[in-house]
Amino acid sequence: MAAEKTENGASVSLDRMIQPMLLLLILKKPTHGYELIQSFNALHEGEIVEPGTIYRNLRRMEKDEFVVSSWEAAESGPARRKYTITGKGLKALQEAVLKLEQQKRQIEDYLSEYNNLVTKGGYSDEN
Amino acid sequence: MKTDPNALKILHAGALRKPIKECIHILWERYPDLKVELDYAGSRACAKAVAEGKIVDVIALADYQVFNDFLIPRFVDMSFVFATDQMVLAFDEFSTGSNQINGQNWMDVLLGNPTIKYARSDHRLDPCGYRTLILWQLAEEYYRRPGLYQLLENGWSNLYPKSLDLAVALMEGKIDYGFEYLSVAKQMDFLYIQFPPEINLSDPRFADHYARAKVSIEGNYPGLETVITGAPIEFSVAIPKNSNQKELAQEFIDILTGPRGEEILETNGLIPC
Numbered sequence A: 001m002a003a004e005k006t007e008n009g010a011s012v013s014l015d016r017m018i019q020p021m022l023l024l025l026i027l028k029k030p031t032h033g034y035e036l037i038q039s040f041n042a043l044h045e046g047e048i049v050e051p052g053t054i055y056r057n058l059r060r061m062e063k064d065e066f067v068v069s070s071w072e073a074a075e076s077g078p079a080r081r082k083y084t085i086t087g088k089g090l091k092a093l094q095e096a097v098l099k100l101e102q103q104k105r106q107i108e109d110y111l112s113e114y115n116n117l118v119t120k121g122g123y124s125d126e127n
Numbered sequence B: 001m002k003t004d005p006n007a008l009k010i011l012h013a014g015a016l017r018k019p020i021k022e023c024i025h026i027l028w029e030r031y032p033d034l035k036v037e038l039d040y041a042g043s044r045a046c047a048k049a050v051a052e053g054k055i056v057d058v059i060a061l062a063d064y065q066v067f068n069d070f071l072i073p074r075f076v077d078m079s080f081v082f083a084t085d086q087m088v089l090a091f092d093e094f095s096t097g098s099n100q101i102n103g104q105n106w107m108d109v110l111l112g113n114p115t116i117k118y119a120r121s122d123h124r125l126d127p128c129g130y131r132t133l134i135l136w137q138l139a140e141e142y143y144r145r146p147g148l149y150q151l152l153e154n155g156w157s158n159l160y161p162k163s164l165d166l167a168v169a170l171m172e173g174k175i176d177y178g179f180e181y182l183s184v185a186k187q188m189d190f191l192y193i194q195f196p197p198e199i200n201l202s203d204p205r206f207a208d209h210y211a212r213a214k215v216s217i218e219g220n221y222p223g224l225e226t227v228i229t230g231a232p233i234e235f236s237v238a239i240p241k242n243s244n245q246k247e248l249a250q251e252f253i254d255i256l257t258g259p260r261g262e263e264i265l266e267t268n269g270l271i272p273c
Helices: A015-028 A033-043 A051-063 A087-119 B014-030 B043-051 B064-071 B106-112 B127-142 B148-155 B163-171 B182-187 B204-210 B246-257 B259-267
Strands: A003-005 A011-013 A067-072 A080-085 B008-013 B036-041 B058-061 B080-084 B087-091 B118-121 B158-160 B177-181 B191-194 B214-218 B225-229 B235-238
Touching: A011 A015, A011 A051, A011 A087, A015 A033, A015 A051, A015 A080, A015 A087, A033 A051, A033 A080, A033 B204, A051 A067, A051 B080, A080 A087, A080 B080, B008 B014, B008 B043, B008 B246, B014 B036, B014 B163, B014 B182, B014 B246, B014 B259, B036 B043, B043 B058, B043 B064, B058 B064, B058 B246, B064 B235, B080 B246, B080 B259, B087 B127, B087 B163, B087 B182, B106 B148, B118 B127, B118 B163, B127 B148, B127 B163, B127 B177, B127 B204, B127 B214, B158 B163, B163 B177, B163 B182, B177 B182, B182 B191, B235 B246, B246 B259
Parallel strands: B008 B036, B008 B058, B118 B158, B118 B177
Antiparallel strands: A003 A011, A067 A080, B058 B235, B080 B235, B087 B177, B087 B191, B214 B225
């Protein structure tokens, strides 16, 4: 899936659902990449995404102004970059959700067509 | 060595040599006459030097835990994580067995031929050294090869103070294989074998799993041991409290952790984070 351009110029890549998933997680709780990698893969069980891919997408989204980062000190441990969603990021997430709903309907229509065909016996291995 | 009081003094892990130098060139675009004194060693050796009185303006290490063990809170308030990496087995086309080694048989190749020389860096001085020992412990369990850790530990031919020395030895043909950071292997154009994320110390998802491996090393004081627990690799940077050039040091860190620094880190095989 390619990046989808919205009316106001904001865009979010739907590729492998990485950016929509990261935006959702950051909206739920502003946090740093280390923790996002842990929660991303817990939420996205079907496919393992490498840490480097997640960090690169976070940087890309910061460049696109969907998120902003600032250093957050931990009680014990180092400071890490904490990501927060922006107004532009929220809009891009909403656009992505609309697009995903459209894709969901397309997939449901497709499956329904297929199941109807199989149920009515309009398909056999010999076709 | 006599130092210039006006120079910006940067002390860093050997593995960061190339990206640090490239970031200094960006700083020189702003301050062409700025003198920079650059020194490097294994990260634990760097931290020990600062704890023993060495004055520097920036210290960049391969493991944030080294800051916690040696420098925080007495010498440094806080460190900032800026990059990650992973452990690999580096070699080149002239390494004995290079045409047969792969991700499944690497331990058999290293242990099966007594003429093969493989090395690691010193775990007492360099995080790459204790990360190698942690990798071997995790590999023993991952590949279901009881005794593998001890066999690998008994079989190495050379021990180097830092990962960069290990890389130079590999380049010069003094050793056949070295347990290295992926970034160093890429910077030196080595061939390398990647390990699975369950053992390569790259992935926060496996943080609890990595933590099952532990390495004991000489502590900060005679007779005291420090136990290093396995963790994802995280490079970290800080400005020591006694820096004479705090503003310049901050400018340098802003470059390292900013868009141009991220580009440099990425080009050098590290993952900015």
